[in-house]
Amino acid sequence: MPVMNIIEAINNALHIAFETDDRVIAFGEDVGFFGGVFRATVGLQEKYGVERCFDTPISELGIMGFAMGCAQMGLKPIPEIQFADYIFPGYDQIVNEIAKGRYRTGNQWSNGMVIRTPYGGGIHGGHYHSQSIEAQFLHTPGLKVVIPSDPYEAKGLLLSCIRADDPILFMEPKRIYRASKAEVPLEDYMIPLGKAKIAKEGNDLTLIGYGAQHHQNMTAAAEAEKMGISVEVIDLRTLNPLDIETITASVKKTGRCVVAHEAPITGGFGGELTALIQQRCFLHLEAPINRCCGFDTPYSNAHEKRYLPDSPRVLISILETMKY
Amino acid sequence: MPVMNIIEAINNALHIAFETDDRVIAFGEDVGFFGGVFRATVGLQEKYGVERCFDTPISELGIMGFAMGCAQMGLKPIPEIQFADYIFPGYDQIVNEIAKGRYRTGNQWSNGMVIRTPYGGGIHGGHYHSQSIEAQFLHTPGLKVVIPSDPYEAKGLLLSCIRADDPILFMEPKRIYRASKAEVPLEDYMIPLGKAKIAKEGNDLTLIGYGAQHHQNMTAAAEAEKMGISVEVIDLRTLNPLDIETITASVKKTGRCVVAHEAPITGGFGGELTALIQQRCFLHLEAPINRCCGFDTPYSNAHEKRYLPDSPRVLISILETMKY
Amino acid sequence: MRSTERMAMKFETISYLDLEGNLPSGFKHDLSDETLIRAYKIMQLTRRIDERMITLQRQGVVNFVIGSRGEEGCSVASAMALKPDDLLYFQYREQGAILWRGLSAEEYSHHMLLNEKDPSKGRQMSNHYGSKKHSAMTVSSTLATQIPQAAGAAYAMKIQKKDMVSLCYFAEGAASEGDFHAGLNFAAVYKCPVIFFCRNNHYAISTPRKFQYAGDGIAPRGVAYGMQTFRVDGNDIFAVYDITKKAREICMRGEGPVLIEAMTYRVGPHSTADDPTRYRKDEEVCDWDPKCPVLRLKLHLIKKGLWNDEKDKAFKDAMHQEVEAAIESARNTPKPSLETMFQDVYADIPWNLQEQYEFLQALEKEKN
């Protein structure tokens, strides 16, 4: 089985999607001829023509609105937003239009599409090439959100998203685009949406994360293990719909929980997770659910390393929670 | 003391702000000559001239960007977004630009302004005249969020916002614009930001809300009282920065908590409140913190009454939490 | 074009039918007598439904109405020039087009009363019509969002090699939104077969055009995007029809999108929530009475011997009855069921919605 990095796995998934379904099209800034600034769409225009994979003018709202029209006419668009930080000019089209399209039209039309966008910090990008935007999209009925954490997951989840019938925000952890490598089958395969993955079993504490953060979590769990703490690590994969069963089963087993994400703590998805867990596992909890997250500042370039909830910080949260 | 409704109190506050500070300007769609579709800016153009209060083209992103430029030149803009549902075309300007302006420029420039917008359901507005958008702005370092619940609060909080030096989203509960009446002094007065109000003291359970929801909460608390349950009702007033002290002191006292808001439960501000409270009051909690919120659907016109977490539903949450 | 100070770009307005109902001598068109009569009838139907809905709003039966009085020419004549499958994207004041497409007064009333027969299942405000079987996209309140969507839909038609265009209605106020810019620019770049139909009706709620733009209206923007552009008298159904038809031909020849700016006037209030006497003079409104598109067509039909007062009365009596019956039927149709609240958010119903539905079901049961 070939070893791929995340970009290669995504590119591979896109090629399979284009090959197996001619309703699939992809577009965005620098996506066509050049193949995307991160090279995710390389080869698609060459192989499937400029009508199916093309460059757009620089307008995220245009990209989103255009994608919605394509979807309404039965195509399956995969628009790319070059950096997640630049998705906001298209925010209205996504949260008011694309997400509500099926409901609003009484199921006469729907907007199945996959909005691909690289997100997250760790690449010296400062305010506008580092943000983790998931929480800003997880308060939006009608929009699913999926975040893979490695090449194998990325390919299988992306293919599932493309073949689903809902609008889906597919956030790609750009920091580990090339650093994360795994064996990835060349064949067509899908990983079901809405199912979290128990990446490591454990009994003392449940550690929940997704995307690039998941790797920090795994490292922290390994460190904790050395200290005799058995951590169960969950990679959410799909944030909406959430795999509430896997989460509650785990926390009921361990009685302790840490949630970690890069985005600022206040108003982040960790709050939602905490609220759900404390409600469903209240009598099992032996300590408050601890959030290990980005700080409530804009993303500062100079302080990037300190900003991110890296594995040492996750470990601190684990220890704090164990000691409680 | 005259009795005013919320619109009158806001209008009165704006007149005082215009009178006492000539850097203050107000603009937005239909805000100038007409005085706003809800009549909040009536009389400003007539009294202070078209340069200080004016109509804009229909572009929320334009309104926001324009306001930022005005602020950078030392004016104090009070842009209006006609309905909170229409703030999203201006989302990028708000969350990426206005909120981060001070940080990004190293405090060379700042963007003090008050973005006024009517929000919330209960007026037969369907998807796009009913949304409660606060959570989508509470994950944004640099932006404060204030929501008054009655005319007295509205005037005093608005004047504080205008005189603060930060960008502030001021969300007005349009459902009770005219229904909520109170004695409001004609004089200039301010209510400090960042301080919640204990609207009713109680010992058995803490009920937290803001805006129009606060009145549902008060009704539910009165009902509960009849059933022998003593509810402490907190009106947050400022959502960011949050008055964490008042909240934790109350929950530590009561040991039980219900959080209520109109916005969909998933990803709403109730999650953040829950996460903070369970962490800070863990050992005092006798039941999980209960969220009584809007459902995870777009706002449906036909089902509006069932959608809103009205006082009967809040009461159910109170009883559930008491029984736990 | 030279770079020059205060450069002027002035568009003339194409108009054929005069205020007395005359067409220029020698003017040719391909509209049959039956089509003209139907156009007149649909415009009258549109007006009648609007009037009745406004009354019903006052009576509390309907929550909200956006009338199209004075602008029926824009919607009906543009729809006439298209094929029935061409996809319409509305702003909200184009009910004439969907009625032209054959949506019945009854279907329209079901929507306006937001009952269980409303295709949108009562979820939106009224006046947010849409019907897939009439190839008419459901209205969205958020202004201008439909413009890039219409461009995208047209792109799909183009690469699917359909004999189809999309037509996107919007008004001069909405044209200030960023979506307008993106939609027209994308369409021009990819030569999408889309007709952008702008109703320039002088007002955006209370805001007059001078606070909406400083140029010569919306038309010059089309030229700037590199697309073929026309300005027509929106109250002249012959001009609107002729130019929309031409626009469709341009699209189908692969020459890209077309912008049409139709000059008209919002005779009524913005909506039932509006009181225009607060911001404009009655005289201004009266000036537009003789320009009424329905009146002008009627005068034309009479001049051509196709119509007379007797026929008018008979038609109106029947039509009014039809409208009353439609409203009656809509009033007697139940509201959407509880479960529709949780359907269609996604293709399937996830656990959280299922839980919420069950909670609400239990609550309703308790109540009853």
Added chain:
Amino acid sequence: MRSTERMAMKFETISYLDLEGNLPSGFKHDLSDETLIRAYKIMQLTRRIDERMITLQRQGVVNFVIGSRGEEGCSVASAMALKPDDLLYFQYREQGAILWRGLSAEEYSHHMLLNEKDPSKGRQMSNHYGSKKHSAMTVSSTLATQIPQAAGAAYAMKIQKKDMVSLCYFAEGAASEGDFHAGLNFAAVYKCPVIFFCRNNHYAISTPRKFQYAGDGIAPRGVAYGMQTFRVDGNDIFAVYDITKKAREICMRGEGPVLIEAMTYRVGPHSTADDPTRYRKDEEVCDWDPKCPVLRLKLHLIKKGLWNDEKDKAFKDAMHQEVEAAIESARNTPKPSLETMFQDVYADIPWNLQEQYEFLQALEKEKN
């Protein structure tokens, strides 16, 4: 203007200086010899700093650089035409303008190395300069957002009755954003004294202009918004200076905003993260060598007897030394302190940031 099929709006390009450095006979300008020499020096300084930063990026000293090679004429000559207080809003490729304003190589280097002397306290990526004392707004990565901001700032200047304009730089790619539409339209409606300066440099990263727009560039849009509009040769400092000065006069006469489209070419890569050989031919780039704005001005200065090879060498030697010293100084300046991370989010530090700061302080202490 008649509504017509395939309507053309073609702008001519204003240019004075030819490729040999000659101005048309009889051409008059008000630029002193010293100013011309300074313009040349600042363009060379800009180019040198860009080159050095790109090298430092390869060496890992700087993270990210956006060079302005080939476009120094746009930035420097436009800044020359303004008053020193006029507020500049940048896209990111206009370092020439802030250097013209007097920002020193050392100050520039402090920013590029994101050290504690960077006015933005190292918070943004490098190449996001800004300096209040030079009336030059800090760059934001998010494209086009500065356009409506510049309009708003100009509005404030107008109602505060200042002798001031704002000038907003952006490029042809950014002009596709909704912010462009809103910014120009608002400015036109309120007659704001703002100059919109568009560098049309052929590419937006890899995307050539034909996928950016279908019209005749950006200039016709200005006309559509009802503002005075000019297209200039962006590599001719005399044309850029002359038209920007005219534009300022138009603004100060209260005639509203002006759009200038400067035709130029991005000679280098988009940024240090880009490899243009993947999407364009070397020949295309070479075509622009003789059009270089620095070269053309140099030839002109030589022809006028103001400059020669000897002077050039002496100037460059000194200037290079200055740049090296600047970089050295920046390299020796410490990074911003931990507390700067939590400052300036709000006017005051709220409890949550205070808690987070204390947590991080404790952590750092533990580490050391």
